[in-house]
Amino acid sequence: MASRRISSLLSRSIASSPSLLSLGGKSPHVSRGVHRYSTAAAAAAALEVPISPPVKVELTQLLIDGKFVDSASGKTFPTLDPRTGDVIAHVAEGDVEDVNRAVSAARMAFDEGPWPRMTAYERSKILLRCADLVEKHNDEIAALETWDNGKPYDQAAKVEVPMLTRLFRYYAGWADKIHGLTVPADGPHHVQTLHEPIGVAGQIIPWNFPLLMLAWKLGPALACGNTVVLKTAEQTPLSALYVGKLLLEAGLPPGVVNIVSGFGPTAGAAIASHMDIDKVAFTGSTGTGKVVLQLAAKSNLKPVTLELGGKSPFIVCEDADVDKAVELAHLAVFFNQGQCCCAGSRTFVHERVYDEFVEKSKARAIKRAVGDPFKAGIEQGPQVDSEQFKKILRYIRSGIENGATLQAGGDQLGSKGYYIQPTVFSDVKDEMVIAKEEIFGPVQSILKFKDLEEVIARANKSCYGLAAGVFTQNLDTANRLMRALRVGSVWINCFDVFDAAVPFGGYKMSGIGREKGIYSLNNYLQVKAVVTPLTNPAWL
Ligand code: NAI
Numbered sequence: 189m190a191s192r193r194i195s196s197l198l199s200r201s202i203a204s205s206p207s208l209l210s211l212g213g214k215s216p217h218v219s220r221g222v223h224r225y226s227t228a229a230a231a232a233a234a235l236e237v238p239i240s241p242p243v244k245v246e247l248t249q250l251l252i253d254g255k256f257v258d259s260a261s262g263k264t265f266p267t268l269d270p271r272t273g274d275v276i277a278h279v280a281e282g283d284v285e286d287v288n289r290a291v292s293a294a295r296m297a298f299d300e301g302p303w304p305r306m307t308a309y310e311r312s313k314i315l316l317r318c319a320d321l322v323e324k325h326n327d328e329i330a331a332l333e334t335w336d337n338g339k340p341y342d343q344a345a346k347v348e349v350p351m352l353t354r355l356f357r358y359y360a361g362w363a364d365k366i367h368g369l370t371v372p373a374d375g376p377h378h379v380q381t382l383h384e385p386i387g388v389a390g391q392i393i394p395w396n397f398p399l400l401m402l403a404w405k406l407g408p409a410l411a412c413g414n415t416v417v418l419k420t421a422e423q424t425p426l427s428a429l430y431v432g433k434l435l436l437e438a439g440l441p442p443g444v445v446n447i448v449s450g451f452g453p454t455a456g457a458a459i460a461s462h463m464d465i466d467k468v469a470f471t472g473s474t475g476t477g478k479v480v481l482q483l484a485a486k487s488n489l490k491p492v493t494l495e496l497g498g499k500s501p502f503i504v505c506e507d508a509d510v511d512k513a514v515e516l517a518h519l520a521v522f523f524n525q526g527q528c529c530c531a532g533s534r535t536f537v538h539e540r541v542y543d544e545f546v547e548k549s550k551a552r553a554i555k556r557a558v559g560d561p562f563k564a565g566i567e568q569g570p571q572v573d574s575e576q577f578k579k580i581l582r583y584i585r586s587g588i589e590n591g592a593t594l595q596a597g598g599d600q601l602g603s604k605g606y607y608i609q610p611t612v613f614s615d616v617k618d619e620m621v622i623a624k625e626e627i628f629g630p631v632q633s634i635l636k637f638k639d640l641e642e643v644i645a646r647a648n649k650s651c652y653g654l655a656a657g658v659f660t661q662n663l664d665t666a667n668r669l670m671r672a673l674r675v676g677s678v679w680i681n682c683f684d685v686f687d688a689a690v691p692f693g694g695y696k697m698s699g700i701g702r703e704k705g706i707y708s709l710n711n712y713l714q715v716k717a718v719v720t721p722l723t724n725p726a727w728l
């Protein structure tokens with residue numbers, strides 16, 4: 189798959205679902221686990237008994253030095269099913285000692301093992317085998333992901349796991365194309381640069397796209413010949429362990445990828461502050477990103493890349509095709525239960541089309557199919573955990589209290605699990621909390637604007653700068669906005685287009701550095717300048 193557009197894939201899979209054909213009705217309606225409602229007052233109704241996941245949890249230990257092992261303390265922690273809050277499995281809890289063991293293994297694999305020393309072509313072939321195995325086990329991996337995270341199975345199976353496969357193949361292609369330069373220096377010297385792996389990479393990933401984040405980080409690190417200690421998020425440890433087993437099966441030598449499940453302040457902090465880790469890559473909240481940067485600075489000054497939060501504008505101009513813009517703006521914010529760092533969470537709409545846009549956005553949100561993520565046709569599952577669930581409900585309350593108009597949703601859905609009604613606010617003002625802070629949930633805030641200069645200033649008035657959507661048919665407007673917006677990605681008449689080759693990362697407090705594409709290789713390489721005198725200047 190050369191390029192994969194999440195939103196178009198979603199609309200295709202959603203449109204083909206028969207359950208969406210029976211929409212509407214005034215009152216909350218539960219049918220075979222699909223929940224729809226049409227008023228903000230929709231009562232909390234019980235969703236059906238959850239569907240049994242079509243997979244078993246087999247791996248719960250830490251992956252260190254090519255073996256699955258218990259944590260040094262013997263401690264475990266429960267990982268929960270967001271559909272119910274029930275325990276799925278108890279997972280080994282990594283802490284400082286386990287991180288030390290993992291780093292020793294990664295260090296040994298880097299300093300003495302075959303991985304950095306084998307030909308780049310051999311590394312490439314192993315990465316291709318990893319991709320083949322992930323592809324073969326696509327559906328089991330997707331099922332684990334849905335169970336642990338709550339995202340619709342269709343999305344995990346048709347988007348996220350295939351993107352992991354694609355990322356591995358993309359970076360397998362880079363492995364034997366990494367090389368330095370010959371530099372034309374002044375004077376009688378032959379100068380060249382060697383591009384060398386950086387060493388042991390520490391990688392800390394979040395729970396919203398556990399497999400994509402794993403792929404964005406492992407792919408370039410491994411292609412460049414590094415070894416890795418990866419910490420998954422405590423909410424979603426399961427899918428990475430499954431992938432870890434496949435990496436071993438594909439022939440990755442022991443110690444090249446070590447996976448430590450565990451919590452941030454313990455295992456995560458141990459990685460960020462480890463003296464023997466040469467680089468750390470983090471994705472998560474801006475607050476934790478700052479902590480990681482501080483820990484790296486206080487320890488060995490390891491270089492840090494950060495992919496953090498956002499409050500991305502989605503700008504609908506007066507000439508936009510309103511129906512298309514409504515659909516895309518909806519997907520831009522509601523995709524993945526709203527748990528996207530680049531969610532288009534500030535929908536700016538030109539005043540001439542504002543009222544029509546609000547009406548249609550409300551109708552679209554009401555039609556959104558919410559329910560058991562294992563059920564076909566479901567667009568939205570539960571939020572990942574009770575902490576996120578409560579945080580989102582607090583933001584919704586603050587929107588109401590601050591005077592935004594609640595058009596749809598506004599409450600939890602059902603009494604079990606972490607389901608939230610797709611929520612739409614209109615008349616949102618820039619200074620409201622819901623327009624400034626990252627909600628990370630299914631909540632759309634629609635703001636009105638009059639002209640381009642005004643919307644540019646307001647869109648840029650944020651501490652974040654991750655992404656933006658622009659909806660217009662006017663080329664001049666598109667050109668003006670793409671240059672004026674201070675963000676790492678601009679999607680014009682599209683959104684959430686994620687391709688392995690396209691860089692992603694943030695301006696301002698949305699992060700440091702870029703992931704994916706050729707840009708991510710630089711995060712995992714050292715550049716060594718090598719100078720040799722030319723004994724005869726005439727050779728120059
Ligand atoms: P978080 O940033 O605390 O967690 C992300 C990762 O960092 C997890 O693996 C966690 O264990 C680790 N971590 C936490 N504290 C750490 C520390 N002191 N040292 C090293 N690693 C540490 O995010 P959390 O608490 O899961 O979610 C809070 C908010 O963050 C969300 O509501 C959302 O707004 C935002 N977020 C943004 C993400 C993004 O993709 N940019 C992803 C996840 C959360």
Ligand code: MG
Pocket residue numbers: 267268269270335336337423424425
């Ligand atoms: Mg879980």
